[in-house]
Structures are given as C-alpha cells and as structure tokens.
Amino acid sequence: MTARSSTVLRSGATSTSAIRPSGPARSAGMRRRQLVGDVVSHVFLGLMAVIWLVPIVWVLLESFNKNTAPYTTTFFPTQYTFGNYVKLMTDRSVMNFPVMFGRTLVIASAVCVINLFFVLSVGFVMSRLRFRMRRAFMNTALILGMFPGIMAVLVIYFILKALGLTESSTATTVALIIVYSAGSGAGFYVMKGFMDTIPISMDEAAMLDGCTRWNVFGRIILPITKPMMVYQAIVGFLTPWLDFVMARAIARTQDKYTVSLGLWQMLQKEYIAQWFARFAAGAVLVSIPIAVLFIVMQRFYQSSMTGSVKG
Amino acid sequence: MTQTAVAERGDRRAALRTEQLSLGSVDGSGLTLGHALARGDALTRMSALAMGLGNIARRQYAKGAIFLAAEIAFIALLVARGIPSLAALRVLGPVTEGGQKWDANGNFINVNPTNSVGVLLYGVAWIFIIAAFLLVWAAAVRSAYTAQVLTQTKGRAPSIGQDVRELFDSRLHGTLLSLPTLGIVVFTILPLAFMISMAFTSFDINHPVAFNWVGLHNFGLVFSRTGSTSIGVGLGLFTRVLAWTVVWAIFATFLNFFLGQFMAMVILRRGTRLKNMWRAFFSMSIAVPQFVSLLVISQMLQDQGIVNQMLKSWGLIDSSLPFFTNAWWARATVIVVNLWVGIPFTIMQITGVLQNVPGELYEAARIDGANWWQMYARITMPYIFFVLTPYLIVTFTANINNFNVIYLLSNGAPQRVGESAGQTDLLITWLYKLTVDKGNYNVGAVIAILTFVVLGVVALITYRNTGSYKNEEGFR
CATH class of the missing domain: 1.20.5 (Single alpha-helices involved in coiled-coils or other helix-helix interfaces)
Structure with missing residues (x-):
C-alpha cells in the first residue's frame, strides 16, 4: 500500500514540478x-x-x-x-418516567452482559479455531445482518406471544432482553478482526505449555482483548438504550414502555402542549449515561491500547 | 531460556504435532456420516435407527443413554404435537368465519375462526425442530462410528469425562457457538422463514385471523401496472419507492462521507487553532440519542415549529416553509438532517484514519513539489478508501434500512391519498406502514423479501471483493 501510493504520487508530481514558484x-x-x-x-x-x-x-x-x-x-x-x-421524576400519575428509566437500565445492563459473552465467544471461535462450517457460519451471519430487522420484530412478537411473554410488564422486560441479545452473536466481525491481529504464535506457545483451547481463550485472548471488550460492552449497553423500533413493536401499552417510547409518547398530539418541557428534561437525563460511557471509553482507549501485544 | 528447556519445548512441540496428526486421521475427515453408514458394523448401522445403541455397546453408557432419551422424546413429541402441526400447514385457516352453529350432536356451539398465525408459526417451528433433530441424528451415528473405530484401534472408546474435556479443547467451537447459534436460529432465521412464508398467504387487513395460501398473488399485486387500490400498492409506487431508497442511500452515505471528511480535514489543518474544542463541539450531538435529536428537529421544522416562527417574526418569510409538506422540500430536509446526525460519526472515524497516514508520504510529496490537491487525491483519498471501504459498504446497507431517520423525522410525509407510501418513505418504512399500521402483512412481506434480495446480492458481491475478506489472515 505504502509503496504503491508513493510511486503513484511521484509520477503525478514530476509533471507539475516545472511550474512551481520559487x-x-x-x-x-x-x-x-x-x-x-x-x-x-x-x-x-x-x-x-x-x-x-x-x-x-x-x-x-x-x-x-x-x-x-x-x-x-x-x-x-x-x-x-x-x-x-422535579415533575418528571415525581409526578407519576400520567406517565411513570422513573420506572421506565429503571426498566431500560435493567434491560440495557442485562443485554450488555449477554451481548459481550456472545460476541467474545463467536469472535474467538471464528478467529482462532478452524472447523467445518466456519465459512458457512460467517457468510450466513453476514447475509442475516442485511435482513431488515423490523420485519423480524413483528414475527418475534408473534413468537413471544405464543410463549406468553407479552402479557405483564416483567414478561415484556424479559422479552426485550431476549430480543436484543439473542441475535447479538452475529455481530462478531469487529471483535474477530481485533482478535485476528493477536499473533497465533501466542496460542501455540500456550498449548505447548499444556493449555487447553479453553485456557487459551480465558487466559491469553481475553486479557489482550480488554480494550475491545470495553467498546463492545458500551455498544451492547447502548443498543437497547437507544432503540426505539423493537421496543415499539413489543412493548405495546404504556405500563411496559422503555424511556425511548416514553419520550416519544410525550411528543404525541395529546401530550405535547403539557409535556414538551418535561420531554426536554427527560432527553437530558437519557443523554447523561451516554456521555459518561463515551468519556470512559476514551480514557480506557488512551491508557490500554499501548503495549498489550509483544509478538 | 536454557538449553534443556529449549529441547523440552521442541519435544513437546513434536508431541503436539503427532497428537494432532493422529487425531486428524481418527477424528477428522474419515468419520463422516456416509462412511459411518457404509463402513460401520452392524451395531453402528443399528444406531441409525436406535440412536445411542453403538455407544452403549462400546461402554459409553451416559452418552448412549442421552442419545436414546433424545430420540424417544423427539418421537413422542412428534407424534403428539408435530404431525398435527405439520398437517395443519396444508390448510392454514380451515374455519374462516366464526359464529354460532349446530354441531353433529345437535348442540348449539360457538365456533372461532382458526388462528392461522399460530398454525403457521407452529408448522414452521416444527420444520426447524425436525431439522435440528436430523443434525442430532447425524451426530449420533457419527459418534457410534467413532466409538467403533476407536474401540478397534485403541481398545477403548473415550469415557464421558474425556468427552466433556474435549468440549473445552478440540471441540470448543461447538461449546462456545451453541448458545449464540440457538439465539440466531430462533430469533433471526425462524422469523425470516416465517416472514417469507407470510408473503404467500392472504394475511391482510381483510383476513386478520384466518387466512390461507394464495401462491404468488401478492407478488403479482406489487408488480402489476394497475396495482391494488384497496391496499394502495402497484408497480409505479414500488418503482418510485425503490428509486428514492437508492437515491437516499447514495446521498446519505456519500454526502456524509465527503462532507465529514472535509470537516475533519479542516479541523486537522495545520493553521486551525483549538482542534480539541472543535472536535468536542461536533461530538456533543453523539451523546444525544438519535431518536431524541430526530424528534426535536422534527418539532423544530413543523409548520408551527420554532424555525418557521423565528423566520416569520424576523420578517424573512410570510408563510411557513414546507419542510414536510412539499415532496422535494421533504426529501432535501431528510437528507440534510441526516447529515446533521451522521457527520459527527464520520468526523470521528476519519480523524482516526487520517492520523494514521504515514507522515513520510506527505514529506516526500512536499519535497517533490506536490500541491495540496495532488497530496489529497494521491495520498489521502486512496488511504481513506483502503481503510474505510468495508465501513462504507456497511453504511450504505444501513442507510437502505435506515428506519429511524425517516420514521421519526418525516414519517414518509407528504403522502398522497390512495397510496400506501409517502414521498419520503423508504422500502423499510413502507413495509412497516403496510404491516403495523395497515395490517397487510402479506404485501409487507413481499416488500421485505425484495429488499433483502437486492441488499444481499449487492453486499455479498462487494464484500467478497474487499481485501479484508480475501486476506483474512494477512496479519499473521
């Protein structure tokens, strides 16, 4: 790459060097x-x-x-x-914002953990292990990623209904956790790409010293992958935190709403005149965790991206 | 490292190699299902009928018992629930209308229409269960054959403890992939299959409970010149929405890319002061959730919104600007607002890439007398494209499916009477309107399939041609 672009450049530069002012x-x-x-x-x-x-x-x-x-x-x-x-957090008669906030926090935290586990597992398997069906799995994940998720959400609603997970607000919370985390294993590409850069000789050395592949995963790859884990955990947390579509398709009555649906509701015609200022307050509250997470991520990157791998 | 330690390492390496080799010959390609059925002994072949038999005969009692129990449970469930479910698939909604009638015994009874969604769901689910069982069956037969071969060559098949240990070593991929794969199959592939089958039914607003197979009728509706006036679809509308979707994706992706790149480069210019402050300003909008900023901007741009009010009170305009009421205004508005949402991300991305461009390249170029434009076109651009092509492809497909921006900002407006899609609707918001708002699930499913086909083909071709896919192991 480097060599190519510099030769391209030189051939372009010689033609103009004559008209350079001096x-x-x-x-x-x-x-x-x-x-x-x-x-x-x-x-x-x-x-x-x-x-x-x-x-x-x-x-x-x-x-x-x-x-x-x-x-x-x-x-x-x-x-x-x-x-x-004050009104947003205390006046619970029309819209119970604190409960929505807490529910979304629970969902996002649970999804964050499951998502991290799934992505680490699949990323490790695809990057370090070789087995039949590996390419097939990767291509399938790629194609499935392009499928419009919204259509699937409707079917998922039918499935959850058949499983009885749409009735109470607790069941909806569980349902949303399942929906956000179930397919998350397909989003392994970034993690795999990061793990690909860890020299395979480290695995070989560990296995020579008697490690099983499980040990390699837990003791070698995971510690090196820490910066990527922070990134992935934040992505896993923010996906449910920011989502609107899935929640709208699955949480259909107000007692099951997440923050995004609550905020959206405040801007509907019958609420907006009374609620717009509180909507703005809610928007500020929702943004705070995101800002904090981004600052954490930035700090973590700067402190830990150096010197983890010495091939 | 001492001499002996090196020697010891070398020995272990050799031992590992031979172990892998021997495992390869026993565990690898030789032990396929075909070989098991062709070369297995009587017990192995019997295992194809009674799973686990071969394992039990080779003293793998626990493993054999699990296989056998799985088979018995599956057959019991299949007879009790599976076969009725599959049989019901032939006619999804035998009872189309509910009501009260006399039954054969002369009793007056209530009749409910068939819940066809349930019928279809259970039918499709059972197809998946059977497919899963076939995989288990193949694994059982291969396991019986492996036990046979190992008993013949090594005198003893591995114990359950050894098998479990293998699950964390040479078969670790199976262990780690099981849960994520289960999640993907149940919540991505099963819905996909269900959705595809919906496209061939009459599941619309007129048949919300009981519906039936109608073949390719719905595809005909979407592609017919006259279309369907009741649903509001037709070839003309489909072409318009598809064209706008593509135009939107191109504008949204590349305008974002180039303008974001331009701004990143202006910030990175040598003469620009307070670089971190500018970057912080543009990063602030990332902290605001997209649905919040889109809803706010949508509010600001309404006919009575703050922007129109301000412009009027300053005397710049007499009547409100038609941000979401004129088709071309609306299209321009969603593209521009999307720039507002997307450019901060692009700035972050591109700043990272630009800081990684090897400085010697610019140095050499400056010595050779290259001007600003030459350095940009011959160094910066190729470098950015090399690094960000996969990102661009992902962004492009994400924009084709960009539900949030359209739904929360314009909701497809303006929309003509009699059409099911507005002037700014993408395929994805169109199918959402068709299904969730209007209940025409079958036509929505057709749109979803078409979206998927277009996207899948285009993206797979592009991906296969990118370097990161071809040289997957280039780093090692």
Whole structure:
C-alpha cells in the first residue's frame, strides 16, 4: 500500500514540478494564502459549530423552561425553572418516567452482559479455531445482518406471544432482553478482526505449555482483548438504550414502555402542549449515561491500547 | 531460556504435532456420516435407527443413554404435537368465519375462526425442530462410528469425562457457538422463514385471523401496472419507492462521507487553532440519542415549529416553509438532517484514519513539489478508501434500512391519498406502514423479501471483493 501510493504520487508530481514558484515571491504569497485559509476555515468551523450546537443548547434550555409548550414566539425561554425535572421524576400519575428509566437500565445492563459473552465467544471461535462450517457460519451471519430487522420484530412478537411473554410488564422486560441479545452473536466481525491481529504464535506457545483451547481463550485472548471488550460492552449497553423500533413493536401499552417510547409518547398530539418541557428534561437525563460511557471509553482507549501485544 | 528447556519445548512441540496428526486421521475427515453408514458394523448401522445403541455397546453408557432419551422424546413429541402441526400447514385457516352453529350432536356451539398465525408459526417451528433433530441424528451415528473405530484401534472408546474435556479443547467451537447459534436460529432465521412464508398467504387487513395460501398473488399485486387500490400498492409506487431508497442511500452515505471528511480535514489543518474544542463541539450531538435529536428537529421544522416562527417574526418569510409538506422540500430536509446526525460519526472515524497516514508520504510529496490537491487525491483519498471501504459498504446497507431517520423525522410525509407510501418513505418504512399500521402483512412481506434480495446480492458481491475478506489472515 505504502509503496504503491508513493510511486503513484511521484509520477503525478514530476509533471507539475516545472511550474512551481520559487524565491521570496512564493513565500509572501504563501503567507497571505495561509492567512486567508486560516480565517476562512475558522469562520466555516464557527458556522458549523453553531448549526450543531443550537438544537442541543435549545433542548437543554427548554428543559428549564417554565412554559411547557413547544410553540413559542421567542427562540430561547423567557423564564427558567428547575420544576420540569422535579415533575418528571415525581409526578407519576400520567406517565411513570422513573420506572421506565429503571426498566431500560435493567434491560440495557442485562443485554450488555449477554451481548459481550456472545460476541467474545463467536469472535474467538471464528478467529482462532478452524472447523467445518466456519465459512458457512460467517457468510450466513453476514447475509442475516442485511435482513431488515423490523420485519423480524413483528414475527418475534408473534413468537413471544405464543410463549406468553407479552402479557405483564416483567414478561415484556424479559422479552426485550431476549430480543436484543439473542441475535447479538452475529455481530462478531469487529471483535474477530481485533482478535485476528493477536499473533497465533501466542496460542501455540500456550498449548505447548499444556493449555487447553479453553485456557487459551480465558487466559491469553481475553486479557489482550480488554480494550475491545470495553467498546463492545458500551455498544451492547447502548443498543437497547437507544432503540426505539423493537421496543415499539413489543412493548405495546404504556405500563411496559422503555424511556425511548416514553419520550416519544410525550411528543404525541395529546401530550405535547403539557409535556414538551418535561420531554426536554427527560432527553437530558437519557443523554447523561451516554456521555459518561463515551468519556470512559476514551480514557480506557488512551491508557490500554499501548503495549498489550509483544509478538 | 536454557538449553534443556529449549529441547523440552521442541519435544513437546513434536508431541503436539503427532497428537494432532493422529487425531486428524481418527477424528477428522474419515468419520463422516456416509462412511459411518457404509463402513460401520452392524451395531453402528443399528444406531441409525436406535440412536445411542453403538455407544452403549462400546461402554459409553451416559452418552448412549442421552442419545436414546433424545430420540424417544423427539418421537413422542412428534407424534403428539408435530404431525398435527405439520398437517395443519396444508390448510392454514380451515374455519374462516366464526359464529354460532349446530354441531353433529345437535348442540348449539360457538365456533372461532382458526388462528392461522399460530398454525403457521407452529408448522414452521416444527420444520426447524425436525431439522435440528436430523443434525442430532447425524451426530449420533457419527459418534457410534467413532466409538467403533476407536474401540478397534485403541481398545477403548473415550469415557464421558474425556468427552466433556474435549468440549473445552478440540471441540470448543461447538461449546462456545451453541448458545449464540440457538439465539440466531430462533430469533433471526425462524422469523425470516416465517416472514417469507407470510408473503404467500392472504394475511391482510381483510383476513386478520384466518387466512390461507394464495401462491404468488401478492407478488403479482406489487408488480402489476394497475396495482391494488384497496391496499394502495402497484408497480409505479414500488418503482418510485425503490428509486428514492437508492437515491437516499447514495446521498446519505456519500454526502456524509465527503462532507465529514472535509470537516475533519479542516479541523486537522495545520493553521486551525483549538482542534480539541472543535472536535468536542461536533461530538456533543453523539451523546444525544438519535431518536431524541430526530424528534426535536422534527418539532423544530413543523409548520408551527420554532424555525418557521423565528423566520416569520424576523420578517424573512410570510408563510411557513414546507419542510414536510412539499415532496422535494421533504426529501432535501431528510437528507440534510441526516447529515446533521451522521457527520459527527464520520468526523470521528476519519480523524482516526487520517492520523494514521504515514507522515513520510506527505514529506516526500512536499519535497517533490506536490500541491495540496495532488497530496489529497494521491495520498489521502486512496488511504481513506483502503481503510474505510468495508465501513462504507456497511453504511450504505444501513442507510437502505435506515428506519429511524425517516420514521421519526418525516414519517414518509407528504403522502398522497390512495397510496400506501409517502414521498419520503423508504422500502423499510413502507413495509412497516403496510404491516403495523395497515395490517397487510402479506404485501409487507413481499416488500421485505425484495429488499433483502437486492441488499444481499449487492453486499455479498462487494464484500467478497474487499481485501479484508480475501486476506483474512494477512496479519499473521
């Protein structure tokens, strides 16, 4: 790769080297162009930052808005209050947000664990072991990943109904955990790719010293894979945390809702005038775990990506 | 490492090799189902009828008992539940209408229409159970043959303890894959089979409980010029939605890619100050869940939403901008909003890749007098494409199935009367509307199959041509 692109470059560069400006004229022109470029790019970035930040800031401010309706004449709220958060967490008569929040937390944590176990297992098997049907399994997983999941969700609802897992809110919670984690083994590709970079000689050395393949998995591969495990755990946690579609197809009444459905409900016509400010408060609360997880991930990457493998 | 330790290691390595070799000859290719049936002795062949017999005869009592119990349980269940379930598949809904009538004994009884979904579900599930049993059966016959061969060559078949130990060593793949595979089969492949079979039934709004097989009728509906006015599908609509889906996926993928790349490069420019601050600004939207930001933006862009209100109060416009009421406005809106959602991810990705481009390349290029554009086109672009092609393919297929953006933002609006899909509906939101909202599961299933076929073929071809698939073990 490296060699190829540099030869390509050289053949392109020779043709233009003749018209290259030289001497002091060039440096003054360069400096002016550099300055213009700097100004233009900072202005551009500033504009873009406004576009990206305005909706977020707006939601944040709306969550403290005393006026609960979304349609106002001023962009930013005129009166601020902390009451929306208090009402969201204490007023449980119409919509029980704290319970939805807790339920989603339970689901996401359980899925995180199962998902991590499944992905590690399949990733290890596909990366380190050789057996019949391996390629077939990988291709099947690839094709299945393209299948529109929403259609499957409907059928899964029928299956869960047949299993009696759609009646109570506890059963729905279990059902959602099963739905999010059951197919997660098919998402092993990133993990496998990471494990592929661990030298196979480490396995061989361990097996020479008497390790079984299970020992290799537990004592050699897993410790090296830690940074990837953090990534995978966060993905496993966030999938149910952020999901809307699956939950909507399976949790059909309000006593079974997850946070995403609750927030969505607050924006429906009959609620929005009373609930928009509380929706914004809920949105802020939902975003906090995500922000925390991202910061954790970043820290972990920086501290542990170096020096794990010495082939 | 001392001399003796090295020698010892070498010995062990040799021992391991020979062990693997001997296992290969006994455990590997020789022990197929065909060989077992062709070369096995009487006991082995009997195991094909009474599973576990060969194992018990070779003193693998526990293993044999498990196989035998599995077979007995399967046959009992098959007779009691399986055969009726499979027989019911022939006619899904024999009783199409409920009501009250006289039965043969002259009693007045309530009759419920057949629950065809249940019939179909159990039928399909039983096909899967039978397939699973066939796999167990093949394993049992091979196990009997293995026991026979090992008894003949080594005098004794492995004990149950040895077998269990093997499950954590040479057969570890089976152990680790069992649960994930079970999950995938029950919650991905079984629904897929069920969904495909739904496309050949009359499971629609007029037959919500009892329905029957109708062959290719539904495919005919979707592909017919006139279409079906009651459901609101037809060739014209299908082509329009398919075309928009493809256009959407191309715009959503490549605009995101190039604009995100452009912004990442502007941030990485040598002259740009406060790089981390800019990156943090653009990363903030990642912390907001997609459904929240989409719902908020959708609110902001409504006719009475904050954007229109502001523009009116500033006197820039007289009437609201038709963000979701004019077809072209709506299409542009969803693409632009998707940029808002997607670009921060692209910036993160591309920044990582750009920082890995070997610096010597640029150094050499600068010495050779290459200008900015040449360095970009000959170094940066090829490098990014090399690393991110798989990512681009995944993004493209994900965009074809991008349910969230369309459903939460425009919900397909604007929608003409008499059509089942709006102007911004993708195939995926269309089939959601057809099934969940309208109850026309059969036509929705047809759309799902077509989506799947298009995606599967395209993506498999592309994947097979990428380097990471071909050189899977290139790193070792």
